[in-house]
Amino acid sequence: MNEPTKILLIYTGGTIGMIKDPVTNSLKAFNFDQLLSNIPELKLLSHEIHTLSFEDPKDSSDFNCEDYINLATIIETNYEIYDGFVVLHGSDTMSYTASAISFMLENLTKPVIFTGSQLPIGDLRTDAKENLITSIQIAGLKNETKSLIQEVGLYFEYKLYRANRTTKINAEHFEAFASLNFPAMIESGVNLNINYSCLIHSKARKLKVHKQLDNNIIIIKVFPGLNEATFSHLINTPNIKGIILETFGSGNTKTEDWFLDTIRKAIRKGIHIVNITQCSGGSVEMGKYATSKHLLEAGIIDGKDMTTEAAVGKMMFLLPKKLDKNVFKTIFETSLRGEMK
Structure with missing residues (x-):
């Protein structure tokens, strides 16, 4: 007889872990030691849940690099004991945490489902019970x-996504997340409909956990009224090593001399600047229009x-490795965990 699949449920905080106090009617943290007694449906699963x-x-809004490292360490410590992991996390920054964890866990051959x-x-x-129960089923x-x-996934409202492809798009609907540039890996209905062509198949290698992160990063969203003084102030923020530049459409920006000169100076100083579109879906295609060709030429x-x-997660992961800028650029432009096409 096969042994039951062992799943470790890790609670980091967030709305899912709250219950209403019957006396005060206020929300309080849920005692996960009493999980099975409070969610009897879990007893119907064939898994051994710890x-x-x-x-x-x-609250996920307070998450930082130390929390990412703590979570990655928990998974590393228990990796040989359990068949899969389900991480309960606040939805506001879940995509940030899950993306960072996907880069930190190299050679992952087991599911880590947020x-x-x-x-x-x-x-x-509540939508909590369905999300939790199905996440455990998927992890098993x-x-x-x-x-x-065999990767880091994010399950929410009947869909399992590749975690580093997700964004929270709605603060009120149960369907809070979307993955506009990559299809769902699993859709939950009467059956679990699996999109096998989207799954990562990892080679049997030893898990390598990267525990050095660098958060000297800034996100700059380009907008039509952006002026030289503001842009220069942001891009020259002390100790900044990486900049995520959210541009228009397929990677377009201003073409004024002051804008391009500021970018060129920053790159010469060794600051890594990444061009991503501020659109919800689609891709950067530098050089497609004249308004992005100059960025391509600037490096x-x-x-x-x-x-x-x-x-952001990839930048935090790569910065501590102190790579030559050309090597850094090549690696960043290469898909490491299925995060880009």
Whole structure:
């Protein structure tokens, strides 16, 4: 008889971990040691579920690099013990955390599924139970003896996405996330409909966890009224090593001399600048229009169809490696975890 699949449920904080106090009617943190008794549906699953909580669960808005490292370390420590991991996380910055974790976990051959909810787990109309139960089921899926999902995923409202392809698009709907440049890997209905062509199949290698991150990064969103003084001030922020430049359409920006000169000076100083589109979907195509050709010539990094969240995570991951700028550019423009086409 096959042993049950072992799943580790990691609670980091967020709405999903809240229940309503019957006395005060206010929300309070959920005791995940009592998970099975509070969510009896989990007893119907054939998995062996263990729980672990951050010592100090926090709102995802307060997440930082130390929390990413803490989470990655928990997964590393328990990697040989469990068949899959489900991370409960606040939805506001879930895509940022999940994207960073995808780069930090190299040679991943087991599922790490992020999920959360828009309503607390104790709310009558909550989306938390379905998100949690299906995430556990997905984390336990096997293809013969191997895990079916061998990457970091994000499950929300009936869809499993590649985590580093996601963005939170709605603060009120249960369908809070979208992946506009990459299809869902699994859609949950009466059955779990698996898009096998989208799945990553990792070679059997030892997990390597990268625990050095550098958050000396700034995101600059280009807008029509952006002036020289403001742009120069932002791009010359002390200690900045990487800039995510959110541009128009397929990677277009201003062509005024002051704008281009500021960018060229920053690149000469060793600052890595990545061009990504501020559009919800689509890709940067530098050189397609005259308004982006100058960026290509300046040596700016082509972010292709990456999300802002993935670009930030990848930048944090690569900066500590102290790569030559040309090597850095080549690696950034190469898909490492399925984050770009």
